[in-house]
Amino acid sequence: MAKDIDSIFFDITPEIEELALKCETNNAIDKELYTKYEVKRGLRDLNGKGVLAGLTNISDVCASKIVDGKSVPCEGNLYYRGYNIKDLVKGFLDAKHPGFEETTYLLLFGELPTKKELKDFQDMLAERRMLPPNFVRDVIMKAPSHDMMNSITRSILQLYSYDAKADDTSIPNVLRQCLNLIAQFPMLMVYGYHAYNYKRGEDLYIYAPNPELSTAENILMMLREDRQYTELEAKILDMALVLHMDHGGGNNSTFTTHVVTSSGTDTYSTIAAAMASLKGPKHGGANIKVTRMFEDMKKNLTDWTDDDQVRAYLEALLEKRAFDKKGLIYGMGHAVYSISDPRADIFKKFVKQLAHEKGHDAEYALYEKVEHMAPQIIGEKRHIYKGVNANVDFYSGLVYSMLDLPSSLYTPIFAAARIVGWSAHRLEELQNVDKIIRPAYKPLAPYREYKNLDDR
Template sequence: MASVQRALFENTPEIQRLAALCEKNNAIEKELYTKYEVKRGLRDLNGKGVLAGLTNISDVCAKKIVNGEEVPCAGNLYYRGYNIKDLVEGFLREEHYGFEEIAYLLLFGELPSASELAGFHETLVERRTLPPNFVRDVIMKAPSRDMMNSLSRSILNLYSYDSKADDTSIPNVLRQCLNLISQFPMLMVYGYHAYNYRHGDDLFIYAPLPELSTAENILMMLREDRKYTKLEAKILDMALVLHMDHGGGNNSTFTTHVVTSSGTDTYSTIAAAMASLKGPKHGGANIKVTQMFDDMKEKVKDWEDKDEVRQYLYDLLDKKAFDQKGLIYGMGHAIYSVSDPRADIFKKFVKQLAKEKGCEKEYQLYETVEHLAPEVIGEKRKIYKGVNANVDFYSGLVYSMLNLPKELYTPIFAAARIVGWSAHRLEELKNVDKIIRPAYKPLAPHREYVKIEDR
């Protein structure tokens, strides 16, 4: 029995043999993608995305028309037609948290009045609850070291508690989405505590407080002493707003559209989006940024020596440093080529938080890399557009200064993006009654069956 159990978790010689066979017979020559005009990653050779749908929810702009030609420009992000910079400036000027207000905007298409915002806050508050014994029966059982997997399991389990789980009418799906948006911070924080408890830490489970915002409740439930500063909550709230949505074509949101188009339930749809976001090329990117900087801080003796920092960046691209992948994490974006508006907004507050936390030297290292990396990449690589710091570049630093565990970096992204996923699911259900099914060109020649004794 023990040997059978070991086989489940080991790459045995037979598994390795079969894997080699998989690699051999799954390989496709790269030139064939060009020959058959396949848009790899659903993007053309210039990085422009294939048009796969229509949306009213958000818009990502990184180019403008000059003399009849598209040219790169400073990036802008619009939620329901409103520039994200104006939205952020608005709720900061009015001195209230933005998550609830911008969630209302994305879900319902209009900015709420004061009374509508208060009513929406109450709606979220009354849904900040989990089914009886859910923490004990689901979250505490076999907690995973990966919080995204733990969260996906919790979301799928909530299906079992919903008597209308498969009802895909707009009112019912909206109810489910509001429930999940409200419950997500609890699922995330409780899952983290449950895993640590299984590994010897104290267990503390705090119920969310009705008077607190989403960002405040996350910090309060996460910390044993329940304490946080106003600046900490303000910046976490900012992070949630900036990550809430990013057009219809990002990987997890496109997944939401694809899975919704099949007619499946809300819980399965959100779990699929979670699986997409978990990937290091998507929501997991900010963890890679912080890990890269941890390695850099070890290898670079003088953080203020630009030549030494530059050499480390060369080593990254030459696959000699960090994970040997040849990437400078946090630099570059599929759409933005001049600037990422989310990173621009974030950066204004990162410096303020660095001062409060005594991390000015670390912040300066990030700034140095931000300035040097585009130059280094330009020297080493042929690139079709500019390279700039994206939102993941600074979000990892922010989360580390907030003393958030790395295990929750991607779940916090998900706690924000679940609003966008919900809005896009509702939009897909309202407008499209056709399953998304793109074409793949088959390359394998047809063959005659050979009897087993003749093989």
């Protein structure tokens, strides 16, 4: 009897289970060998310091300072082209104008724009907020995915087919492609979301971007059926985009950008690879995990204000008895920061304001309680080599939920910001390094004599 297509492609059969066991057995490597051969797992040492793999002018993640000749942890700081992120955010908030376009200009071109340069750049992005004719019908509406990161990545790869100079890696052409993708990304994201909802039987509405609106305003306008949003909502989403734009050359998706760029491939393939990296729950997908963790926590706590109940739940998380049983408190800890994540610090001030205006004071208080208790509990349960603090993902999920953004767009919004950093790093790699990135892996398998098929 012939098997149906679904069973062939999607069932995990006993035969696959048996072969998977071989994969697990033959791929296992003794963890002690990493120490023996001084392999930096994750390209970081035990203190979280990354292996130096490149040079960059774009951003700096600062989590330590030199005191008496020794490196000691300090309050975290993030710099874009030498400017402290706290100063940049304060600057555009005080001036009461959106920060996304101004910060995009800074990361791409190295200097803060003048008023005229900013206006010209805003106009340049606005005129590029369009997709090829019939792209929505022929690409986005065809086989829409429940996962928006996959949907957007497919759209990015399809845009290659519409570009007559897709493989030209000269700086002017790559800059043109990057500006197009930065401007088009909100449409790929929002239209992909609407297409999937239409597939599920909901109404379809596709709104063209408004050239008079900022990137954040356009996202909210195109997303909502009534096109309405408040000034506070647009301001906080704009700030979120700025905070997520870049985070040094070593974060997973940006390093992916450098690696793939070094192979000489096209811009669309490079950004698609970065998207695939960002999708992972250990990277851009972490904010969804935080949100779902808190949803589970609230279901299991009878009193959110009870410290003992909160502590018991956090201990259950670490002991793999709660939520996804991975032994993690999502949103706590960072590969570089050990005392504080400056992005989380900035976010937190506005989260409290937004929570109050939206009537979510109790929920915010729970988040704040977990932020204070988790580091102590992690320190009691685990041997840690550096401090543990709330990272930007800890609060971003709460912000997005209070903005009534669908959870399926949490990571894409991260990507809508980070595509600016990827673009800057791709341009930097093309400008300075003409060598493919190829680190070494130590082989462990012993050499063996080949046996003929009849003798095995």
